[in-house]
Each structure stands twice: as C-alpha cells, then as structure tokens.
Amino acid sequence: MKVVVIGLGSISEMHIKSYIQNEQVELYGLCDQNESRAQEKATHYRVKHVFTDPEEVFNHPEVDGVSICTWNRTHADLAIRALRAGKHVLVEKPISMTVQEAEKVQEAVKETGKTLQVGYVRRFGTNAQVLKTFIDDGKLGDIYYAKASLLRRLGNPGGWFADKERSGGGPIIDLGVHIIDSCWYLMGRPKVKSITGHVYDQLGNRSNVKNLSFYKTADYDASLNTVEDLANALITFENGSSLMVDVSYSLHTKKDQLGMQIFGTKGGAELEPELLLVMEENDTILNVEPQIDHRSFDFDNAFQKQIDAFVEACITGGPSPAPVEDGLEIMKILEGIYQASAQKKPVEL
Numbered sequence: 001m002k003v004v005v006i007g008l009g010s011i012s013e014m015h016i017k018s019y020i021q022n023e024q025v026e027l028y029g030l031c032d033q034n035e036s037r038a039q040e041k042a043t044h045y046r047v048k049h050v051f052t053d054p055e056e057v058f059n060h061p062e063v064d065g066v067s068i069c070t071w072n073r074t075h076a077d078l079a080i081r082a083l084r085a086g087k088h089v090l091v092e093k094p095i096s097m098t099v100q101e102a103e104k105v106q107e108a109v110k111e112t113g114k115t116l117q118v119g120y121v122r123r124f125g126t127n128a129q130v131l132k133t134f135i136d137d138g139k140l141g142d143i144y145y146a147k148a149s150l151l152r153r154l155g156n157p158g159g160w161f162a163d164k165e166r167s168g169g170g171p172i173i174d175l176g177v178h179i180i181d182s183c184w185y186l187m188g189r190p191k192v193k194s195i196t197g198h199v200y201d202q203l204g205n206r207s208n209v210k211n212l213s214f215y216k217t218a219d220y221d222a223s224l225n226t227v228e229d230l231a232n233a234l235i236t237f238e239n240g241s242s243l244m245v246d247v248s249y250s251l252h253t254k255k256d257q258l259g260m261q262i263f264g265t266k267g268g269a270e271l272e273p274e275l276l277l278v279m280e281e282n283d284t285i286l287n288v289e290p291q292i293d294h295r296s297f298d299f300d301n302a303f304q305k306q307i308d309a310f311v312e313a314c315i316t317g318g319p320s321p322a323p324v325e326d327g328l329e330i331m332k333i334l335e336g337i338y339q340a341s342a343q344k345k346p347v348e349l
Contacts, residue, residue: 002065003019003066004030004057005019005027005029005067006032006051006066006069007032007070007071008030008032008037008041009070010217011069012030014303016030024315027045028048028062029042029063030047030051031053035052038050038051054081058082058087063087065087065311065314067092068090071160071166071167072166072168073165073167075091075096078091079091083111088310089115090307090310091118093177095324098168099328105327115314116324116327118322118324118326118327118330119306119322120178120185122178123185123321125294125298126298127274128186130275130290130292131262131269134269135264139266139267140263140268140277141264141266142264142265143188143241143263144240144263145262147245147260147261148179148180148246148260148261149246149259149260150179150257151246151247151248151251151256151258152249153252153253153256154212155256156170156229157216157249158205158225159218161217161227162224162226163226163227170229171231171247171249172199172228176245177334181326181330183243183260183262184243184330184333185326186271190237193236193348194235194236194348195233195235195336195337195340196233196234196340196347198231198233198341199230199231199338201228203252204229204250206250230249230251231246232246232247233337233340258272266280267279267280274289275290275292276289309321
C-alpha cells in the first residue's frame, strides 16, 4: 500500500514513523504547502516524492491512501476529494468543523466504498483496549455514567490552534475530542440525546506568565487568540447513560489534570491517570491494578496500532475500528456543546 502524508505539522511525525514501521506500507510521499519543509522531511526520512498541492496527490495513480494532518478547517474538504479520487483516508480528529460537513464526508464514503478512519488514537492505547475487554465481558455490568477531565493550567499552544477560523474551536475540539471519544467508545457508542454545555474565554493565552514554560506552535503569536479557555458539558445519551466532561487550555488550577472514569452496575474503572478496576467480590470492594506494560496512555505504541489498523482495513476491505459514523457522532457532541453554551440552554439532538 502506497501512502502520502498531507500536512507536515507536529502530528505528522507520528504518522510518518508509524507508516515506516509497517511492512505492508511504502511511504510514497510527503505533501505540504511549504516546499522546503516537505523536502527537508523527505530527505530526513528518505521518502522519494514531495508534493506541494494535495490535488497532485489525489490525481496520482500510484497512491493508494493518504493521512490528512492539516488544519481542522480543511479536514472534510480534503477527505472528500481524496475519497472521490479513489484513495483510502486516515483523517486526524476532528473529522470536520461542523455536523453538516461530517455528513458530507459520510456520503462520500458511502458513494466510493473507500475506507475512512478518524484519528481517535486513544482508542488504541493498551489501557483502553484492556479495559474494553473487561467491559465487553460484562465485568462492569451496564455502563451508565462516565467522567472525563483534561485541564491545562497554562497550555494554549497558539498558532492555528488558537485561531477559530482554522481550528473550529479551542480545547474542546482539540483535546476534548479525545477524552469524549474514549469514554463514549468504552460506554458502547450510544446515540447522543441532549447536551448542556458552557464555554468560557476569561483568561486568554496568558502570555504574561513568566518562568513557567509550555508548548508553543512554530507560528505562536500571543496577539492571536479567538478560542475558548475552558469548556464543560453534561452529555445525555438515548439509553439514559451520561458523560460529564471539562477541558481547558488555561485555568487557575494547581496543576495539569487528566482523569477518565467509567461506572457500571457491577464495577467501575479509571482509565487515566492509570488503569484501575473497581470490583465487588465476596461482598468486598476490590481496587484491582492490572499488570500491563502501559497503565497510562502509551502514545507511540497506540499510534502504531492505529496506523496498523487503518492499513489492515484498507488492504482487507474490513471495517475500520474508528469509522466515519463515529466521526459524525462525536462531531454532533462537539457542535452541541458550543450551541448549548451560545443558546444558554440544553440542546436536544
């Protein structure tokens, strides 16, 4: 399978390295509007072909699939064009900027019969996959509640991430998409019914803070910030289960926080910061620590599993473990949070 990675920002490194490690793939080329950056990476990774226009990639008869690692604003358009050109697509999250765009991507998948996978990489972490085996085996009973929190006290990366026109939003669409998907996936992917949400932009990017470093994009500009600092939501599903989530780029909290919890009728679990199961046996509550290599999210390993699953689905024609339907449902949640906040009342979906 010959693959081209389109968009050579920071996340592209993981795509490139993972494709190189997959024996069923030839990393055929790299594409970026910045030709010098594309050429530099191609030389570094010994990739033969360099493109500056995605259309060149889509029209190339030897290319079988693409990874789309560009600005959020371009995801849906590039995915649709690639699919209609006969290419398989792995698109970074989120699948689009709006539900309407996601529906158009879904239509293109149905029209072409090509594989499209959304980059929900946290599904492929060892901790998530192990927990899912316990849930599927009924060890936690019926899942009815989950909590997800990813709070940065100082972590607005700037660049296109801070530009709503290109990103579609701030931490909820950048970081929240991952933790919402992880919980939703483990809850059995229930259909969303209603959303109560709040979005805040009280603090800005806090470029005034000294002596405390944080990640900044290459094009970081402290004067450009049109996204939220913090968002929270209560998501209710058609089966009666619910998910509470909060996520921030900037918040007056003591330290960065990451936590995900799942609760069922027979037991519960913490996925992050480390996998832990809570069970009842012989009228006794047990906190169970699985003995696995990665009890927290293992980024490199999970990314390799994600790429391998995409390649396998393309080659065999089998189902993707993160299909377009999931991208659409998560987009309904993300858009619903913004709508509920803007309308100052719950949104029914």
